[in-house]
Amino acid sequence: MIHVVKNRYWILYFCTFITLAIMSSLKYHNLNTTFFDLGVFLNNFSMIASGQWQSLFLSHVQPLGLFWAIPFYFFSTDWAATIILTCQAGFLVLPVIGLYRHFGIIPALAFSIYFPLWYNALFDFHIDHLAIPILFGFFFFERKGKLPHAVFLAVLLALVKEPFALQTVFCGLYLFLARKNYLAGLLLILFGMAYFSVCTEYIQYYFNSPFISITGGWDPVSHNKAFGWLGSSKQEIILFLITNPHTVLLEIVTNQEKVKYVLYIFGALGFIPLLRPMILLPAIPIVLIPLLSNIPEHHAYNTHYTAGLIAPLIMAFSEGLPTAKKLWGKATFPNNLFTPILISGLLTCHILVSPSPISRKFFIEKSWFFHYTVYIPSKRTHMIKSAVTKYIPLNPELVISLQNTLNLGYFSKHRNIFIFPHGATEKRMIAKINSLNWDGFWRFIKNQKLEKNVSNPILADYVIIDLKKPWFIAAQGCHWVKGICLEGQQKFTSKFSRLIKKTEQEFETIYENDEFLILKNRSIQ
Structure with a gap:
């Protein structure tokens, strides 16, 4: 015992x-x-x-x-x-x-x-x-x-x-x-x-x-959206917190x-x-x-x-x-x-x-x-995985633009991934991560100058969209309940629909099934 x-x-x-x-x-x-x-x-x-x-x-x-x-x-x-x-x-x-x-x-x-x-x-x-x-x-x-x-x-x-x-x-x-x-x-x-x-x-x-x-x-540090109201540097933020505690407290409690x-x-x-x-x-x-x-x-x-x-x-x-x-x-x-x-x-x-x-x-x-439904396997999930592996080559150099809610491990080895609508409705520069090294880091410390290390703007090679998954414009999503965006988000849904329509005009739809779409850049033979 x-x-x-x-x-x-x-x-x-x-x-x-x-x-x-x-x-x-x-x-x-x-x-x-x-x-x-x-x-x-x-x-x-x-x-x-x-x-x-x-x-x-x-x-x-x-x-x-x-x-x-x-x-x-x-x-x-x-x-x-x-x-x-x-x-x-x-x-x-x-x-x-x-x-x-x-x-x-x-x-x-x-x-x-x-x-x-x-x-x-x-x-x-x-x-x-x-x-x-x-x-x-x-x-x-x-x-x-x-x-x-x-x-x-x-x-x-x-x-x-x-x-x-x-x-x-x-x-x-x-x-x-x-x-x-x-x-x-x-x-x-x-x-x-x-x-x-x-x-x-x-x-x-x-x-x-x-x-x-x-x-x-x-x-x-100051990140305009997050802490910009406190100051534009660590020193300004600390000074504001010390000299304006009442303002900070009022912001929190209200x-x-x-x-x-x-x-x-x-x-x-x-x-x-x-x-x-x-x-x-x-x-x-x-x-x-x-x-x-x-x-x-x-x-x-x-x-x-x-x-x-x-x-x-x-x-x-x-x-x-x-x-x-x-x-x-x-x-x-x-x-x-x-x-x-x-x-x-x-x-x-x-x-x-x-x-x-x-x-x-x-x-x-x-x-x-x-919700419990996200843990239950479905035939639709199998359909999406099969379509992706069939229609998109396993090539890490291909540039992919995908919906935020379409996270497939199949693409994890791709060097360049955009989040829709980036790379789909407008060209986007690619970050040259491999160009960064410790020699460049020491030069930055010495000169305080950043190198650009980006490519010319390009479109994605493939775009993957699922209209039955929560809609996202980059990292911004709508309040998704029972397969739709809730009422009161008409501005968001209208913008998302326009972006989908524009993508379908610019890219060739090579697969469509149950509102799941794979689109290919028309320049790819």
């Missing part, structure tokens, strides 16, 4: 892991993922495996992508995709073991049904998920007194993606202020600040210079979606994490970034941007439970009701908000991306 109790966490681990692994893999194989972002990662990993190491730095600085590229050296894209999605699920659920050992079944259960965990597993694939086990490891090692291990993981956290370097800084602040480990804390603060500055000032600019040329400008974001992530844990505020220090930058951003996706509760919050909030929840129970008793509530009511509340939040098989989203078709 003792043996069973000691190993009970394995039951919770494997049940959660197997569920997430199967669901994420089924979504991919049933063509219900998107190019932004699973398709981008599959393409980047394929390019890295083929020798294009520069893909490690596209958009974000993600050196740990080298690890995820390994399956693409040995397996086909579909097998490699299945492996990384399965491993993602395994890594995400790993903290269940540590939580059970340190705190018992309630924190382990709370983590396994915490809705951000499920979105990080089922919202395509994002390298951000590595922040979850790494941060838990940081807290676990720090609790055990294994400071070198904790510091190593805090440094590793920065290598996940450059925004997490800010979290490394706050891990240092946590060690410095809460644990009085002054030297280790100071080292992490300095490393995180230096790494973030180098990444955003130099590495991102140089290795994304072709895209800066194509778009006409890009700032990874934005309904930002308020909902905060209420959801804390409320799903009964606000218990607030009882241990010092443990929440590492969460501060990951909370502030979406709250300061004016891009709706950044403060949406159902995306991967919550990855850096999960470990601090769950750890604060775990350590705050005894205090919560004492407060419950002081309020004259029966002590024996605390745990049942807590578990009932956690499960209720899970059912209402998460995308799991026991959630309302799974059964009510208000979000196509998480």
